[in-house]
Amino acid sequence: MSVAAILKEKGADVATVTGDVTLFDIAQLLSDKQIGAVVIVDAQGRLEGIVSERDLVKSIVAYGPEALNEPAKNHMTRKVVTCSRSDTVAELMASMTVGRFRHLPVVEGGKLVGIVSIGDIVKRRIAEAEMEADAMRDYIASG
Ligand code: AMP
Numbered sequence: 001m002s003v004a005a006i007l008k009e010k011g012a013d014v015a016t017v018t019g020d021v022t023l024f025d026i027a028q029l030l031s032d033k034q035i036g037a038v039v040i041v042d043a044q045g046r047l048e049g050i051v052s053e054r055d056l057v058k059s060i061v062a063y064g065p066e067a068l069n070e071p072a073k074n075h076m077t078r079k080v081v082t083c084s085r086s087d088t089v090a091e092l093m094a095s096m097t098v099g100r101f102r103h104l105p106v107v108e109g110g111k112l113v114g115i116v117s118i119g120d121i122v123k124r125r126i127a128e129a130e131m132e133a134d135a136m137r138d139y140i141a142s143g
Pocket of ligand 1: 050051054082099105
């Protein structure tokens with residue numbers, strides 16, 4: 001399965017904020033939207049970084065609760081690994097395993113066109129496994 005197929009099902013919606021937004025506002029956004037990461041963009045919408053719930057935990061432990069008043073740009077991961085619409089789920093899983101992260105923004109022609117989380121991948125893998133099991137059961141029952 002490709003990234004394009006996943007995006008067709010889940011949509012192209014990506015939660016983005018600019019780097020001057022505070023970590024508290026990001027925590028609020030993650031909680032409201034029930035997501036694990038937000039992509040940081042500049043005024044033109046170009047990708048600048050990513051902040052996940054793990055960054056919030058790390059920053060609070062390192063600097064105390066006052067870290068929540070700090071702008072995201074001081075705490076975001078700047079070197080963001082991205083994927084493209086033509087990548088496969090297997091490639092995404094490899095990328096997440098090697099990079100030890102659970103979110104991959106999808107970039108096409110320099111533009112942010114979606115995001116895939118490990119939750120999206122697990123959901124599709126379970127659906128695929130169930131379809132295979134059903135097909136196998138039908139095959140055995142028909143013989
Ligand atoms: P996550 O597992 O996605 O919560 O992220 C774990 C750590 O990796 C955090 O420090 C994130 O900022 C960072 N991170 C998340 N996604 C990416 C990505 N696609 N590229 C680089 N770093 C990332």
